[in-house]
Amino acid sequence: MNLSAVRTRRDTLGTSALRPDGGPKVQGSFAFSSDVWADNMLWGATLRSPHPYARIVSIDISEAIKIAGVETVVIAEDVPGQLTYGLIDSDQPVFASEVVRYMGEPVAAVAADHPETCRRALAAIRVEYEVYEPHINPEDSISGAVPAIHPNGNLLRYQRIVCGDQNATGPIVVEGEYEIGMQDQAFLGLEAALAIPDRDGAGLEMIVATQWLHEDRKQIALCLGLPEDKIRLTLGGVGGAFGAREDISLQVHASLLALRTGRPIKMQYSREESFFGHVHRHPAKIWVRHHASADGMIIKIEARMVFDGGAYASTSAAVLINGVTHIQGPYRCANAIVDGFAARTNNPPCGAMRGFGVVQACFAHESQMDKLALACGLSPVEIRLRNAIRTGDRLITGQPVESVAPVERCIRETDAIPLPPDMTPSPHELSLPGGSGRTADRRHIVRGVGWGVSIKNLMYSETFDDFATARCRLQDGVVTLKFATSEVGQGFVTLAPQIARSVLGVDTVIVEPMDTTIGSAGSTSASRQTWMSGGAVDGACRLVRERLFEHVAKEHNIDPLRLEIDDTDIIDTFGTLRIAVANASAGMVFEETFEHHHRPTEDLDENGQGNCHVAFAFVAHRAVVDVDTELGLVKVVQIATAQDVGRALNPLSVLGQIEGGIAQGLGLAVMEEVLMVNGIVKNPSFTDYLLPTALDAPEVVAVLIEEPDPQAPLGAKGVGEPPCISVTPAIAAAIRAATGRAITRVPVRPSDICL
Amino acid sequence: MSIHLPQTLNEALHMLQVVPHAQILAGGTDFMVEVNFNKHGVHDVIALRHVDELKKWSHDTVAGVVTIGAAVPYADMEHGELAQLFPALAEAARTVGSPQIRAAGTLGGNLGTCSPAGDALPVLFALNAVINVASTHATRSIPVADFMRGPKRNDLAQDELIVSVTIKTVAGWQGYAKVGTRNAMVISVASASLVLDHVNNSSRIALGSVGPTIIRCIQAEQWLQGVYDFTSHQALDDSIATEFGQRVSQESRPIDDHRSTALYRRHAVGVLAKRLLQRGSAQ
Structure with missing residues (x-):
């Protein structure tokens, strides 16, 4: 849990500073939030609905409470504050009281002396359900064919985009219908928290793995009916997030049990429970029609996009907006009509996941670009180059792209990466599709190449002011940084000290624990922390530097504007003064806090017009796959990519994001899917929810396109999401190229290739 | 519940006789997954890790017969002499889980679980393997095709333990x-x-x-x-x-x-x- 790190190496911005938590994680000594214990602690556990849709007739906890070791059982009526929670709409019950709307919805929670006692107590709670037929088809929710399954209705959001001339058309028209399956974030560190009640019972402390401490605190406080300052959150060790920790999972339950029992409560999910305890990526169906000129210039896009939001709102409204505003891809288009729906069903709730609505849109627009290329007799590269967006172009929302937009360069530099060598006559058996199963021989394999290019918004959109706060203290040549930025694995604990070293010329930087004793840093999502919290740390360090320069200038009777940091010294640019920062700050304390706000954004109007996004990043992917066409098995051989990163503040860290994102996008392309039958999840385990192994992961050849963005505080764009977005359609396109199959759905199943 | 740790095969068979509803634990690669899914109530467990007799294999070169102990892990079949004798078994063993799973998982476990997806089972069927089981009072040798009764069902009685698998070497x-x-x-x-x-x-x-x-x-x-x-x-x-x-x-x-x-x-x-x-x- 202790992420504080003293680093004395001269790891400034632009160097591949190593993660302070890297060694401990590899050695197994890093404390994840599930490793936290307290004296006199009880265990908490959740009872979940086995049905996707049912009325709760009665709940009888009398047998459970009698079990020795069981301290309390709580249900909906025990929630002291607001009965529901949610990131955008507060529509999700802490515990279901009258109706359960998805399989796995919490109904009750217990606190007991041992996890096994908890398990028995859960088994002893008698819930009588009147089971209903679940509504699982988003189209029925949109059309009104089924009655509302929630008081807020079945349509979570509708957004239309109308732009330009609706009658515009072109000689080339291609259309398609595309489907994206439900992906799970599948972080490796499961949900876990320790809730410690205050002695007076009027508040509590929580150590939790989350993406956003302050938002958690707000929602916990509302549900407990407590003022926010009575709740203090500290970040536990987080083992990945990918969007799945943006919503509340066990936070309110653990808090409630802690306040009821007056004892610390530890809760942690199993892998199976984790599949039910957090939101997933939205499954989507997208119809698109492109009109283009004979030479392949896009004239108009028509689209209809349907996102299955599942039972509760979560961030569906924002995911939908990302979907509809990114359906044009990184391509110029003057005319568009797009209809987007996020529908409520009795499927598991869907919300944030890396790529956030753009993944779905990208699979559709990139599949279309290949169709367009074919119809125009152009190569996949040429059709993309001809339409590539440039800085200053207007999107279909009317918003001008003010970000640096090196789309053409991303494509050209990806294209320049050498293709992998042809397969040898007798390749190693593990390198073939089918891998260790030894299903194929060399002659069964066909190779294919495919492309994907994407645009991704950075930061929150639609008027949201997701600011970040940081504090910098310089004392005796040592910098201490404080922020509430969730370190979920992205590497901000590495980056923040790099910033301080560069700005202040120090060696030693201490990162204090992330908690709610400082202002919000916003969520670790939307590829935003390098930009936002990086901007806040940079701002705080710069304020301290001003104070330091003023102090030195006064001592030497010169203008502080003449001073500059040179390595670890302060120098007078007009004179000979050179003094080490450590000496200049000896015996002094400088402390400043800074909030970084991005520029304001606008809501979309009813025609989907408005400057709703802050900034954009771009990336190109080229996939080379080997396919066993007869068995439908795939081996991704190589992914070549050139990514618009603005400025690589830590190249190794950027490469880590690229390789990891590609693995996650590969997962969506060929294997990762939460399978449901009539609202029932069929594969809530890593036995059957398949993640890529080392044998599935391709060679990644990456080029970083560094064109510093003037709007970004450090010139750096977020790099977390882009790697996983266009790699999925690139792999699908490569499979198409190898097989000649249409491939309109991801994940691509073996039967989609060979039957 | 209690965990029994027999040191010999005879001790294991005796415990199986006297401990009602005991669960057998060898590599645990199936059993522990089921425990995690709460598929087992609280039963006594007989853990075979100290029973060395089950971890050995032998080759009778005159009779052309190989006997593989039920607790021999897949890792031992992937390479070396066993792999040369039964290349198909080696290929199957290499597809079992990860190296960690192969170091723990056993042939006896595949037979005990008797899932149609058990990786080694098609090889045992194609090699006409014979399954040797024992209780305190008897031993039996059952052709694998008769041993497997259905999905996750086998011919084993409650007091019987899978001891070994006998396979004839095949020229071809x-x-x-x-x-x-x-x-x-x-x-x-x-x-x-x-x-x-x-x-x-x-x-x-x-x-x-x-x-x-x-x-x-x-x-x-x-x-x-x-x-x-x-x-x-x-x-x-x-x-x-x-x-x-x-x-x-x-x-x-x-x-x-x-x-x-x-x-x-x-x-x-x-x-x-x-x-x-x-x-x-x-x-």
Whole structure:
């Protein structure tokens, strides 16, 4: 849990500073939030609905409470504050009281002396359900064919985009219908928290793995009916997030049990429970029609996009907006009509996941670009180059792209990466599709190449002011940084000290624990922390530097504007003064806090017009796959990519994001899917929810396109999401190229290739 | 509940007699997963980790018979002498989970669980393996085809323990192939093991994950015997391999589930049979 790190190496911005938590994680000594214990602690556990849709007739906890070791059982009526929670709409019950709307919805929670006692107590709670037929088809929710399954209705959001001339058309028209399956974030560190009640019972402390401490605190406080300052959150060790920790999972339950029992409560999910305890990526169906000129210039896009939001709102409204505003891809288009729906069903709730609505849109627009290329007799590269967006172009929302937009360069530099060598006559058996199963021989394999290019918004959109706060203290040549930025694995604990070293010329930087004793840093999502919290740390360090320069200038009777940091010294640019920062700050304390706000954004109007996004990043992917066409098995051989990163503040860290994102996008392309039958999840385990192994992961050849963005505080764009977005359609396109199959759905199943 | 740690086979059999409803724990690669899913109530456990007799294998070169202890882990079958004796078993062993799982998982575990997706089971069927079981009062040797009764059902009595597997060495070619939707660490969607017996000029093929039990394709085997001479070392006509695949496919009895569809499984197992025959006849 202790992420504080003293680093004395001269790891400034632009160097591949190593993660302070890297060694401990590899050695197994890093404390994840599930490793936290307290004296006199009880265990908490959740009872979940086995049905996707049912009325709760009665709940009888009398047998459970009698079990020795069981301290309390709580249900909906025990929630002291607001009965529901949610990131955008507060529509999700802490515990279901009258109706359960998805399989796995919490109904009750217990606190007991041992996890096994908890398990028995859960088994002893008698819930009588009147089971209903679940509504699982988003189209029925949109059309009104089924009655509302929630008081807020079945349509979570509708957004239309109308732009330009609706009658515009072109000689080339291609259309398609595309489907994206439900992906799970599948972080490796499961949900876990320790809730410690205050002695007076009027508040509590929580150590939790989350993406956003302050938002958690707000929602916990509302549900407990407590003022926010009575709740203090500290970040536990987080083992990945990918969007799945943006919503509340066990936070309110653990808090409630802690306040009821007056004892610390530890809760942690199993892998199976984790599949039910957090939101997933939205499954989507997208119809698109492109009109283009004979030479392949896009004239108009028509689209209809349907996102299955599942039972509760979560961030569906924002995911939908990302979907509809990114359906044009990184391509110029003057005319568009797009209809987007996020529908409520009795499927598991869907919300944030890396790529956030753009993944779905990208699979559709990139599949279309290949169709367009074919119809125009152009190569996949040429059709993309001809339409590539440039800085200053207007999107279909009317918003001008003010970000640096090196789309053409991303494509050209990806294209320049050498293709992998042809397969040898007798390749190693593990390198073939089918891998260790030894299903194929060399002659069964066909190779294919495919492309994907994407645009991704950075930061929150639609008027949201997701600011970040940081504090910098310089004392005796040592910098201490404080922020509430969730370190979920992205590497901000590495980056923040790099910033301080560069700005202040120090060696030693201490990162204090992330908690709610400082202002919000916003969520670790939307590829935003390098930009936002990086901007806040940079701002705080710069304020301290001003104070330091003023102090030195006064001592030497010169203008502080003449001073500059040179390595670890302060120098007078007009004179000979050179003094080490450590000496200049000896015996002094400088402390400043800074909030970084991005520029304001606008809501979309009813025609989907408005400057709703802050900034954009771009990336190109080229996939080379080997396919066993007869068995439908795939081996991704190589992914070549050139990514618009603005400025690589830590190249190794950027490469880590690229390789990891590609693995996650590969997962969506060929294997990762939460399978449901009539609202029932069929594969809530890593036995059957398949993640890529080392044998599935391709060679990644990456080029970083560094064109510093003037709007970004450090010139750096977020790099977390882009790697996983266009790699999925690139792999699908490569499979198409190898097989000649249409491939309109991801994940691509073996039967989609060979039957 | 209590954990019993017998030191010898006799001690283990005795405990099995006196401890009611005891669960057997060897590598734990199935059992512990089920414990995690709460599929077992609180039962006593007999852990076999100290019973060295079960971890050994022996080769009677005169009789041409190999006996593999029930607790021999897959890691021991992947390479070395056992792998040379039974290449198909080695290929199956290499597809079991990850290196960590293969270091723990055992042949006895595959037989105890008796899932149609058990990776080693098609090989045992194709090699006509015999399963040796024991209780305090008797020992039995059961052909594997009779031992496996259904999906996750076997012929073992409550007081019996799987002791070893006996397999005759075969002069000829043998192989195994398994389809999963990931390139490693995946549960079989369809698998097949083919043994070409050059002495008896016959073949045996067994399929995994395409029926309630492992399926031996007797009719396809007999058809193949009529159209191909395994000892001739002549190139196999592609049409024979294709028809063999089709006939094997027809003998499969797959179902739809969340891992795949019956349609795909039937198709895939035919392709595997065809390719295995092509591989075997090319040797």
